[in-house]
Amino acid sequence: MGTGALAHIRICDFTGQLAGAGATKFLAAMGAEVIRIEDPVTEGRWDILRGAPPFKDKRRGPEFGSGFNNHNVNKLGITLNLRTERGKELLAELVRRSDAVTENFAPGVLERWGFGYSHLRELKEDILYVSNCGFGQVGPYGTFKSWGPIAQAVCGLTFTSGLPEQPPAGWGYSYMDHTGGYYMAIAILAGLFHRARTGEGQWIDMSCTEAGAALCGPALLDADVNDRPLRRPGSPNSNRNPWPAMAPHGIYPADGDDDWIAISVADDEQWRRFAALVGEPWATDERWRARDERLDHQDELDKAVGAWTRGQERFALAERLRHAGVAAAPVQRPGERIDGDPSTAAYGLWPTVQHAAMGEIRVDGLPVHLSETDWAITEGGPLLGMHNDDVYTRVLGLSASEVDGLRAEGVI
Amino acid sequence: MGGPLQGITVVELAGELCAYTGKLLADLGADVTLVEPVAGSPLRWYEPFAGDVADPDRSLWWWHYQAGKSAVAADLDTADGAAKARALLERADVVVEAAGPGVLDACGLGSEALRAANPRLIWVSITSHGAADPRSSQPSTDLTLLAEGGPVWSCGYDDHSLPPVRGGGGQAGHTAGHYAAMSLLAALLHRELSGRGQHIDVNAYAAANVTTEMASYGWLAAQSTVQRQTGRHAATRPTQPTQVMCADGRYVNTGPPRRGADFGQLADWLDSLGLADEFDEMGVLRLGVELEHISMAQMEEHDLVGEIFAAGRAAMFFLAERLGAYELFLGLQQRGMPAGIIYSPEEVAADPHFEARHWARPVHHPELGRTVRYTGLPVTFPATPAGELRPAPKLAERS
Numbered sequence A: 001m002g003t004g005a006l007a008h009i010r011i012c013d014f015t016g017q018l019a020g021a022g023a024t025k026f027l028a029a030m031g032a033e034v035i036r037i038e039d040p041v042t043e044g045r046w047d048i049l050r051g052a053p054p055f056k057d058k059r060r061g062p063e064f065g066s067g068f069n070n071h072n073v074n075k076l077g078i079t080l081n082l083r084t085e086r087g088k089e090l091l092a093e094l095v096r097r098s099d100a101v102t103e104n105f106a107p108g109v110l111e112r113w114g115f116g117y118s119h120l121r122e123l124k125e126d127i128l129y130v131s132n133c134g135f136g137q138v139g140p141y142g143t144f145k146s147w148g149p150i151a152q153a154v155c156g157l158t159f160t161s162g163l164p165e166q167p168p169a170g171w172g173y174s175y176m177d178h179t180g181g182y183y184m185a186i187a188i189l190a191g192l193f194h195r196a197r198t199g200e201g202q203w204i205d206m207s208c209t210e211a212g213a214a215l216c217g218p219a220l221l222d223a224d225v226n227d228r229p230l231r232r233p234g235s236p237n238s239n240r241n242p243w244p245a246m247a248p249h250g251i252y253p254a255d256g257d258d259d260w261i262a263i264s265v266a267d268d269e270q271w272r273r274f275a276a277l278v279g280e281p282w283a284t285d286e287r288w289r290a291r292d293e294r295l296d297h298q299d300e301l302d303k304a305v306g307a308w309t310r311g312q313e314r315f316a317l318a319e320r321l322r323h324a325g326v327a328a329a330p331v332q333r334p335g336e337r338i339d340g341d342p343s344t345a346a347y348g349l350w351p352t353v354q355h356a357a358m359g360e361i362r363v364d365g366l367p368v369h370l371s372e373t374d375w376a377i378t379e380g381g382p383l384l385g386m387h388n389d390d391v392y393t394r395v396l397g398l399s400a401s402e403v404d405g406l407r408a409e410g411v412i
Numbered sequence B: 001m002g003g004p005l006q007g008i009t010v011v012e013l014a015g016e017l018c019a020y021t022g023k024l025l026a027d028l029g030a031d032v033t034l035v036e037p038v039a040g041s042p043l044r045w046y047e048p049f050a051g052d053v054a055d056p057d058r059s060l061w062w063w064h065y066q067a068g069k070s071a072v073a074a075d076l077d078t079a080d081g082a083a084k085a086r087a088l089l090e091r092a093d094v095v096v097e098a099a100g101p102g103v104l105d106a107c108g109l110g111s112e113a114l115r116a117a118n119p120r121l122i123w124v125s126i127t128s129h130g131a132a133d134p135r136s137s138q139p140s141t142d143l144t145l146l147a148e149g150g151p152v153w154s155c156g157y158d159d160h161s162l163p164p165v166r167g168g169g170g171q172a173g174h175t176a177g178h179y180a181a182m183s184l185l186a187a188l189l190h191r192e193l194s195g196r197g198q199h200i201d202v203n204a205y206a207a208a209n210v211t212t213e214m215a216s217y218g219w220l221a222a223q224s225t226v227q228r229q230t231g232r233h234a235a236t237r238p239t240q241p242t243q244v245m246c247a248d249g250r251y252v253n254t255g256p257p258r259r260g261a262d263f264g265q266l267a268d269w270l271d272s273l274g275l276a277d278e279f280d281e282m283g284v285l286r287l288g289v290e291l292e293h294i295s296m297a298q299m300e301e302h303d304l305v306g307e308i309f310a311a312g313r314a315a316m317f318f319l320a321e322r323l324g325a326y327e328l329f330l331g332l333q334q335r336g337m338p339a340g341i342i343y344s345p346e347e348v349a350a351d352p353h354f355e356a357r358h359w360a361r362p363v364h365h366p367e368l369g370r371t372v373r374y375t376g377l378p379v380t381f382p383a384t385p386a387g388e389l390r391p392a393p394k395l396a397e398r399s
Helices: A021-029 A066-071 A085-096 A117-123 A148-154 A175-198 A208-213 A217-226 A268-278 A291-296 A298-309 A314-323 A334-340 A342-346 A388-395 A400-409 B016-027 B060-066 B079-091 B111-117 B142-149 B171-194 B204-209 B214-222 B260-272 B282-290 B296-301 B303-322 B325-334 B345-349 B352-356
Strands: A010-013 A033-038 A076-079 A100-103 A128-133 A202-207 A249-253 A260-264 A327-330 A352-355 A359-362 A368-370 B009-013 B031-036 B070-073 B094-097 B122-127 B199-203 B227-229 B232-235 B243-245 B251-254 B339-341 B361-365 B370-374
Touching: A010 A021, A010 A085, A021 A033, A021 A066, A021 A175, A033 A085, A066 B214, A076 A388, A085 A117, A085 A388, A085 A400, A100 A175, A128 A175, A148 A175, A148 A208, A148 B251, A148 B339, A175 A202, A175 A208, A175 B171, A202 A208, A208 B345, A208 B352, A217 B060, A217 B345, A217 B370, A249 A298, A249 B142, A260 A298, A260 A314, A260 B142, A268 A291, A268 A314, A291 A298, A314 A327, A327 B142, A334 A342, A334 B214, A342 B204, A359 B214, A368 B171, A388 A400, B009 B016, B009 B079, B016 B031, B016 B060, B016 B094, B016 B122, B016 B171, B031 B079, B060 B370, B070 B079, B079 B111, B094 B171, B111 B122, B111 B199, B122 B171, B142 B171, B142 B204, B171 B199, B171 B204, B199 B204, B243 B303, B251 B325, B260 B282, B260 B303, B282 B303, B296 B303, B303 B325, B325 B339, B345 B352
Parallel strands: A010 A033, A010 A100, A033 A076, A100 A128, A128 A202, B009 B031, B009 B094, B031 B070, B094 B122, B122 B199
Antiparallel strands: A249 A260, A260 A327, A352 A359, A368 B199, B227 B232, B243 B251, B251 B339, B361 B370
16 A cells, blocks of 8 residues: 555445446555455355356355456455444444445445445545445336346447347446446546545445446437437347448458457548458459448448458458558457467556465456556455454554454454 | 536547547536547547438537537647647646557657646547557557457357357447546546646557456456357356347346245236246246245255246246336336346436436537437536536537
8 A cells, every 4th residue: 555646545345246346446456545344244245256256276265256356456355244333333433534435235225234325424524425236226226136237238238239130149248347337436536536626525326227328329319319219120230330330340250160350441541451452353343442332232241251251360360451551350269368469468457466365366457557656456355354453453543452352252 | 517527627639539538527527628620520420410411510429429528620730730739738637639659749749748848737648559559550440449359259149150249339439438537537636635647548458358357357367268148148158048038029138036035926926917827837936935045056956946946037938928028127126136128228218217317418409409318427426416418519619
């Protein structure tokens, strides 16, 4: 601790999974002191990723979930039993010493524990409270359950991903857990900035589905202004690009089992270069020189492009196309982009952390660099109660024997 | 304007990869000025157009991303234009640009020179592959970034003869934009203490790479490779479908019931619909009420638990065949089971929940003689409520 843009910030953190923990991971990487509170009775299992696969080795249990580790690096972990009065007193003390309280429980959980915003504010008038749930706390769906795939279904994003005559392909991962976390970090940081300038706290309640729906803007406008809904025959075909319109634009077969290459030809000039590189009669046919012709006959064009790419090695072909000034990229498997493309590691994208139980393990870093206060990720996700001694003595001012007493009484 | 960033001056050099960052900042209340060529930014020609009339003031892409901003016309490769831009950049709190490595330096508008002139300046450069990578000077698109960056590998269908799928909406730029906004907010907070700005390098390819959930961390931890599946998480081993087509042809995403209460709820629901006799596994379904929560381990140990689990799943599919998607979604959620209707974007704005929350933002468009619904704010700040959203700047409205 002590360096980074946010070294002066302390977060009293109840977040879990990815939609919440991802937000405070960013803050921790930027130097904030994030104190993650977990329940000793259930071994922190309100975060389902504690102890969930994938695993690094044969060991199982709450200290071995690699997703949990990935999302909780550089955080401090304490245990606190909020069923006990002493536990509640300690939480109140921690709130008094924090800049923000963060959580992504179902609506009303913190309130039921007696730590709703009105009480948080009594404890510390300028506290920032940021909650993040699937549908927001107010409204007909306020109590509805949600996780990433549900938020992305209801917000419109799942529908945007697919091929004609097929069901929605959706997102093969919780895009809205990542993105909900990003928005939550934005909410926390903007709330802290307002507080730094005015001394005023507030309760920011975030709805993950609304955040997701904000990512489908032009589609909403096209439906409203042009009466052209995205749900219509032949739509969506999301490997194509209507905005801006490009053709050819798609994911084409390459040589190899399940090997694919993405190609985007943005304009007539790029088509000229693409056609010259292909060099076959179909490509140099004058007919395809006009963008409208290419857009109007994309099925036919895609078939020809796919027949040309099919036998070719995707990395070499992408390289040739790029050099010719045409956007192209292989569809990369995880190992190909993480270990095969040296640029990602060179960017510092996969920092190795020391995890107290798992040992050395690589995690997702941040895709940015700040010239004066860059991020750092060095510590693994905390074991259950790993920082109890540190936090209860240094932050809350208890003595070592008092902490031992809490442990004996089952408070921590 | 309202919003937590009111009073913060942002200059955005119009570009596809930074448009969304500027939009996030405008939505947070910052005063965002776009700098675009005198002839108009090429982004003004992005389809679709209002009424399908190709016109630099009618691009709906431009309307969405540039609403709430004002614009200044300046050609950066001319002495006058560069001087005009320089005057703006020197006074800014934050600069956001996606010009590509070296391009602004060649115009005398490089970040180092301007940061020397204004040490408080926070300068955000968004590039496709990072400021130092030669690929950032080569063409790339949302499709190619998501293809090489990881998301595409995980999306598509069980049938791998179909190509993997790039999700829609320009998410490569959105993800880079989220990291840009988070980073510059951290830098603003730091500046409150130190008085110093800084340069922020945002790498869109890297942003996609760390936004793939277990595709990345499964490889990092265990060198495992996920495989795409229809409408659900890519996984190292095949998993059961979670996306179900309903009687109206629309889809709902759901998980199979696991809690004892869920089985009772499903059985009662079938009863109330008069379908109990038609559903063969009603008896097994009712047995589920006795269980607390079904775990994978229990299913492996006890055949009956596995049968109950299968009956729960079957009940859900049975209901889907007889109900519309909205009915199934609402019915499951009201009975405490997670489910999500798969809406298309325009259906979200018309949904009663989002209407009750006044999510969509009305923007008056005099040229259409009507009010248009824009996406709502992703986050609202009670201490600093946002003002009305202004339409994107027209060519004639620039200074």
